[in-house]
Every structure is written in structure tokens, then in C-alpha cells.
Amino acid sequence: MSVVQTIRGPIESGELGWTLSHEHLTAGAAGMERLPWVFDEAEAASLNIEALGRVRQAGIQSMIDLTPLDLGRNMGLFRRVAEADTGVHVVCATGVYRWVPAYLMGREPDDVADHLLRELRDGIEGTGIRPGIIKLAWDLEYRLHDGPAGFTPRANLERTARGAARAAKVAGVPISCHTLAADELGTPLLDIFEDEGLDLRAVTIGHSNDSQDPEYLLRLVRRGANVGLDRFGVLRGEEEMARRAQLALGLIRAGFAEQVCLSHDGSPYMRFGAPRPPNLDCWLPVPTWEVPWLLEHGASQDDVDAVMVRSIRRTFEAAAAMAAPAK
Numbered sequence: 435m436s437v438v439q440t441i442r443g444p445i446e447s448g449e450l451g452w453t454l455s456h457e458h459l460t461a462g463a464a465g466m467e468r469l470p471w472v473f474d475e476a477e478a479a480s481l482n483i484e485a486l487g488r489v490r491q492a493g494i495q496s497m498i499d500l501t502p503l504d505l506g507r508n509m510g511l512f513r514r515v516a517e518a519d520t521g522v523h524v525v526c527a528t529g530v531y532r533w534v535p536a537y538l539m540g541r542e543p544d545d546v547a548d549h550l551l552r553e554l555r556d557g558i559e560g561t562g563i564r565p566g567i568i569k570l571a572w573d574l575e576y577r578l579h580d581g582p583a584g585f586t587p588r589a590n591l592e593r594t595a596r597g598a599a600r601a602a603k604v605a606g607v608p609i610s611c612h613t614l615a616a617d618e619l620g621t622p623l624l625d626i627f628e629d630e631g632l633d634l635r636a637v638t639i640g641h642s643n644d645s646q647d648p649e650y651l652l653r654l655v656r657r658g659a660n661v662g663l664d665r666f667g668v669l670r671g672e673e674e675m676a677r678r679a680q681l682a683l684g685l686i687r688a689g690f691a692e693q694v695c696l697s698h699d700g701s702p703y704m705r706f707g708a709p710r711p712p713n714l715d716c717w718l719p720v721p722t723w724e725v726p727w728l729l730e731h732g733a734s735q736d737d738v739d740a741v742m743v744r745s746i747r748r749t750f751e752a753a754a755a756m757a758a759p760a761k
């Protein structure tokens with residue numbers, strides 16, 4: 435057991451239950467709440483409260499919100515959702531989204547770690563709400579490594595990942611990564627984390643079900659990390675949903691159920707790109723489609739328990755163990 439911070443305060447890891455590993459109450463960009471034609475806090479809150487009620491009915495007990503400041507994290511929204519007491523534990527994140535914010539460019543890993551530890555220890559923006567996890571995002575920008583030494587996008591990402599690893603070890607929280615699966619960016623991330631002495635069981639390499647290569651996923655889980663099969667939804671169509679469910683089943687059959695996390699990367703109030711109509715059912719496809727599909731195709735109830743409960747729980751417990759004072 436370990437302590438997990440949620441937007442309503444600390445819980446025990448054993449209370450997490452069925453958990454969606456990568457979602458967003460909202461997502462867009464830092465400062466969007468200052469643009470009333472983009473973001474309406476009351477509307478965002480009422481849609482989220484409704485959507486959380488629906489997902490609770492479908493058996494989900496916890497959700498990891500992977501929206502750091504630069505992806506539009508909104509503390510007013512968290513506070514309203516916390517007050518509504520939806521019955522779903524929401525864990526929120528510190529960290530950085532794609533590219534590195536200007537104030538972290540060229541900074542040393544220890545400076546990045548200090549930056550993250552401020553939120554992890556003191557809470558976010560004076561609310562008393564503490565993040566339970568660190569989010570990192572590595573995408574197309576990792577390809578850019580031309581430019582002034584130490585200031586290339588790749589160099590900034592690498593130093594930030596080192597800083598995140600150091601903060602994770604001090605605070606005892608897991609790291610969850612958005613990765614460009616086509617470029618297999620989980621591999622260089624795990625190399626850095628390993629070099630920093632991080633227990634890779636505290637790491638989730640997300641968006642891995644965008645990969646078309648099951649061997650890549652096996653390489654990640656064999657190193658001890660979790661893989662986030664966290665982009666799942668009806669908009670992709672039944673054929674693609676079945677392909678993604680098959681990827682999960684393959685890892686389960688290979689004996690890695692406890693290292694597979696399922697989720698949607700969805701939000702009922704998405705402000706990423708053109709506004710989308712509210713989708714109050716955005717968090718239902720995993721519990722109502724993918725889990726039944728897995729059971730129909732040979733997964734056991736224990737396998738489902740492993741992917742829905744134990745996989746994400748072990749990342750919190752492995753992280754907490756790193757920070758525990760040596761006896």
C-alpha cells in the first residue's frame with residue numbers, strides 16, 4: 435500500500451480500484467481560461483460531473499488526469515469536480531506537455547526537478563490540491579536536434595526527463611509519458627530513466643497502442659515498465675477498436691497483464707483544436723466495450739483485474755518505495 439494524492443486529498447493505493455490511466459477533464463493550452471470564448475469553467479465542470487457519474491456507473495473508480503499546466507490544467511475545474519463528489523477518484527498531474535515551456539529551456543535537470551517538486555510538495559496554485567503523478571510528453575519535436583548546443587528541442591526534452599526522474603524519486607510519484615509510438619520514443623525515455631536510477635516499474639509509456647508493432651511493446655514491458663494502451667474510442671471504428679483490444683490481449687497472453695493500462699485519452703470538454711461537441715460517453719468504451727471483448731476472447735477475470743486495477747496501482751507503489759526512507 436502507498437498513499438496516492440487525489441483532487442479530494444490522499445487515499446490508499448488499495449482504494450484505487452478500476453482505474454483509467456490517461457484521461458483529461460479538459461485539454462487545450464495554458465491560459466485558455468482567460469479566453470471566455472474558448473473555456474467556460476462552469477460548463478466544463480457540469481459536463482465532467484455528468485461524465486464522471488456515467489463512468490462510475492460502468493464500474494470505474496479512479497481516473498488519472500494527465501493535464502499539466504501547459505496543456506490547460508484548470509484548478510477551478512478540479513475544485514468544482516472535487517466538491518461534487520462524483521465517486522470517482524481523480525489524480526491530477528504536474529509535469530510538462532509537448533515542447534518544453536520557455537522557462538525550462540536550457541535548465542539543468544536539478545532545476546527542472548525543483549520546479550516539479552514545488553507542486554508535488556506544496557500543492558498547485560495555492561489550492562492545497564497536490565499532483566499524484568508526473569506527466570511528460572515526447573512527440574515529433576524529439577526529431578529536432580539541430581541548433582544551438584543545449585537548446586535544441588531534443589536536448590530540452592532529455593534534460594526535462596532527467597529532472598522528472600529525479601523529482602519522481604524524491605516525491606515517490608510515478609511518471610506517465612505521452613509518446614510518439616511510431617518513433618518508439620518509449621525506448622530512449624526508459625534509457626534515460628534507467629540511467630537516472632529510476633525503478634522502471636514506476637513508469638507508464640503511454641499511447642503505445644498507436645504502435646503497429648507488438649514487438650516494440652514487448653520490449654518495453656520486458657524492461658519492467660507499464661504500457662499505456664490509452665487511446666481507445668468509438669470514433670476510431672470497430673475494426674480499429676478490435677485491433678487495439680487485440681494488442682492488449684497479446685500482452686495479457688504473453689504474461690504481462692499487470693503491466694497493461696487501459697484508457698481513452700478522452701475528455702467531455704476538449705479544447706484541443708476545433709471545439710468538439712460535448713461527449714459525455716467519452717470514458718465508457720473501455721469498461722463497456724474493450725473489457726467485455728477481452729473476456730469474450732479468452733482473458734480471465736483475473737486478467738481484467740490486473741489491467742484495470744493492479745497495473746496502475748503498482749506504478750504508485752513502486753514509486754513510493756523509491757522515496758521511502760531506508761530502514
Ligand SMILES: [Zn+2]
Pocket residue numbers: 456457458500612699
Ligand atoms: Zn492525453
